[in-house]
Amino acid sequence: MLVSESNIELINHRLKYLYDNFNIEPSTEEVQIGDEDIFIGFPDEWDGDNSYYSVDDFLRYTGDLENIQVIYNHSVIVGDTRQTIISVDEYYYEHLVPDLKFDTEKYCLKIVNNPFLIGIIASQYEIYNEDFGIFPCSDYKAVELTYKKKERCEEDDIEFIKTCLYHIASKYNVPISIGEFRSWNDITDEENDDITIVSSSELIPYCKAMDYYMEGLSIEKEDIKYLHFYKIIEYFSPIVSKKASYEQLNKRLDALQVVERDSEYLESIFKLTKQYEVSLKDKELANTVLNECVDIALLFKFLPDKIQKTLSKSCHFEVKNIASLGSSTIEVIKKEIADILYATRNSIVHAKSNYTVTGKECSEEDLEQLNEFMINLCECLFVWNGRQSKEYQLK
Structure with missing residues (x-):
């Protein structure tokens, strides 16, 4: 289809609607009868050569703009057309995947x-920033x-879209998934020319878990990021448990100077052994590090608000008074947080089809904030590890 006498008025009317409502920049050239395509002036768009759309596509995309729908952070629907952002390596896709069309009833x-x-949605909501290389359409x-x-x-x-994406991934060995609108951190426009000197005394001794931490920070998906941080708990917990158990055992042995080596004394040794074995179980790992390595009263504020409120209600305290709570209440709070961390980990790791919800899992919408808590927890564990004797310090 070309621009014609019968459709030029409609095309101009729809272009004006885009200019007035979607932050699209008016073209310097008027639409002419006989044109094969329509130029769309996305703001701050570097790829103007690819901002032309066929007359057919333009009329289809603009057929019901008054009722445009944005679905979550990844899809836009107008009339009978839906576009859903995908995340895929452009180079591999272009070179390995042919033009595909999926057709069903x-x-x-x-x-x-x-x-x-x-x-047009990225333009309307100003999801672009030329300084950061974020463009509204060509990205x-x-x-x-x-x-x-x-x-x-x-x-x-969504099920059909994911089915098609799976077909592409499995047949052409190209990872592909539903994506989302771009985001960026506009930290500052000012350059910092100051040099900060960091001495060796400020450096925390390296350990392998730092690799998990740095990998976790670079991951965008909050659930996968959480698993990387939880892996750090799993990394430290065995040595933390061993240290605590050895210290308790040494105290028992020291007491031999003043108590009898009777059956009651020997039974207490067996109990320590059993406690150590229990502490190594998966469900106890988070509780072990929370009990031995961190001050939960200081980290509590980093938990999601919903979790803070739930814990304050179930453990009968006011959040503002957490620093003055007794050790028994703090111990209960630590156990509750550990259960939340463990349940959240399981809900991510296990397939939904064979996972039973406990009610303690962190909700998906709060997972980003829970990761802030995990970041601070992990940093405390690195500091804890750094001040241990060589006997207990992990590398």
């Missing part, structure tokens, strides 16, 4: 570059889903 699906619907590749039937279900749509 309910859907038609293809992969598109410079997705129009994603671009994205998307699934374009065309609905063939009026009946729609978000769960079915």
